[in-house]
Amino acid sequence: MKILLCFGTRPEAIKMAPIIHELKNCSIEFKVCITAQHREMLDQVLEFFAIIPDYDLNLMQPGQSLNSLAALILSRIDEVLDIYKPDIVLVQGDTTTAFMVSMATFNRQIKVGHIEAGLRTQNLGSPFPEEGNRQLISRIAHIHFAPTLSAKNNLLKEAISEDSIFVTGNTVIDSLFIAKSKLEEGYRNEEIKELQSIREKNKKLILVTGHRRENFGEGLDNICRALLEISKQKDVQIIFPVHLNPEVKTVVYRILGSNPNIYLFGPIQYPAFVWLMMQADLIISDSGGIQEEAPSLKKPVLITRDNTERPEAVEAGFCFLVGTNKQILVQEANHLLDHPPVYTNTRNPFGDGFASQRIIQALTENDV
Numbered sequence: 002m003k004i005l006l007c008f009g010t011r012p013e014a015i016k017m018a019p020i021i022h023e024l025k026n027c028s029i030e031f032k033v034c035i036t037a038q039h040r041e042m043l044d045q046v047l048e049f050f051a052i053i054p055d056y057d058l059n060l061m062q063p064g065q066s067l068n069s070l071a072a073l074i075l076s077r078i079d080e081v082l083d084i085y086k087p088d089i090v091l092v093q094g095d096t097t098t099a100f101m102v103s104m105a106t107f108n109r110q111i112k113v114g115h116i117e118a119g120l121r122t123q124n125l126g127s128p129f130p131e132e133g134n135r136q137l138i139s140r141i142a143h144i145h146f147a148p149t150l151s152a153k154n155n156l157l158k159e160a161i162s163e164d165s166i167f168v169t170g171n172t173v174i175d176s177l178f179i180a181k182s183k184l185e186e187g188y189r190n191e192e193i194k195e196l197q198s199i200r201e202k203n204k205k206l207i208l209v210t211g212h213r214r215e216n217f218g219e220g221l222d223n224i225c226r227a228l229l230e231i232s233k234q235k236d237v238q239i240i241f242p243v244h245l246n247p248e249v250k251t252v253v254y255r256i257l258g259s260n261p262n263i264y265l266f267g268p269i270q271y272p273a274f275v276w277l278m279m280q281a282d283l284i285i286s287d288s289g290g291i292q293e294e295a296p297s298l299k300k301p302v303l304i305t306r307d308n309t310e311r312p313e314a315v316e317a318g319f320c321f322l323v324g325t326n327k328q329i330l331v332q333e334a335n336h337l338l339d340h341p342p343v344y345t346n347t348r349n350p351f352g353d354g355f356a357s358q359r360i361i362q363a364l365t366e367n368d369v
Contacts, residue, residue, distance in 0.1 A: 009038030009098030019175035119152030170352025
């Protein structure tokens with residue numbers, strides 16, 4: 002069996018890394034292809050996990066539209082499929098890379114394996130374009146690696162054959178445990194040292210991220226103004242690694258750039274970000290990955306979205322849907338800071354750190 006793993010963004014790389022690590026320790030032939038849908042943020046993860054791509058399409062262009070990116074991926078991945086001739090192509094999640102690679106693979110009658118399959122909001126506009134991407138991938142994938150039983154049930158409702166679905170947990174937890182172990186053993190790079198130098202131990206730390214397209218404009222503006230209000234508290238410190246997208250960066254720096262209690266950074270490398278999550282008292286984010294990771298670190302998350310494809314985190318009490326209303330966001334943040342949840346015996350619903358092993362086992366035992 003020949004496997005081709007394809008990904009293009011930082012979150013995909015984080016979630017693919019432990020699978021690549023497992024494949025290195027077994028006899029399965031595989032190669033890695035990156036589209037570089039995100040360039041700089043992707044490269045940071047590749048370096049940390051010591052991943053050297055066999056094929057680098059390097060497709061990122063300034064200001065590119067979804068359609069121009071999709072067209073490039075569809076044409077360029079075809080060359081890789083023609084050269085390597087894999088038996089199966091593994092894609093992760095719901096990015097433009099994942100969908101267009103799946104489409105190109107399907108068109109060549111090669112099997113598609115979908116990692117993190119079955120997530121649904123049932124709202125094609127939120128998150129956009131991710132919800133559409135993952136639904137479409139499910140229609141053409143040969144094997145589905147669902148992170149949770151709920152995700153499996155979503156697929157069954159769509160008439161996906163149960164024989165093709167494997168509940169594995171989410172590989173992001175595998176990666177998180179790898180990074181956390183290194184940090185606890187003393188790993189520190191210059192970025193972490195810089196963060197340590199600004200971290201005020203006598204203050205509660207709020208870690209913030211934001212990048213969803215549906216929040217561009219008024220939503221992101223409201224989030225920033227809520228952070229301004231929260232930052233007036235003397236016992237609070239806010240750290241906000243800002244996404245490179247101009248739709249995010251311009252607004253964030255315009256509203257928050259001069260506030261001495263809010264620290265803005267460019268994209269932070271993965272180990273430094275895990276370190277920040279470990280230090281945080283509260284996380285405010287629209288990220289799917291953070292909703293999955295935070296439960297393993299026993300950290301509460303305010304989700305700045307109106308819905309989530311990861312309801313398990315909400316049901317377990319780790320995450321709270323608050324949308325982008327300024328008043329609600331300020332109110333809920335203050336409540337969680339003053340009354341932090343206790344997660345003593347609550348388990349992460351997204352996995353135990355062995356998802357990658359289960360995926361490899363399913364591939365080898367089911368005649369893929």
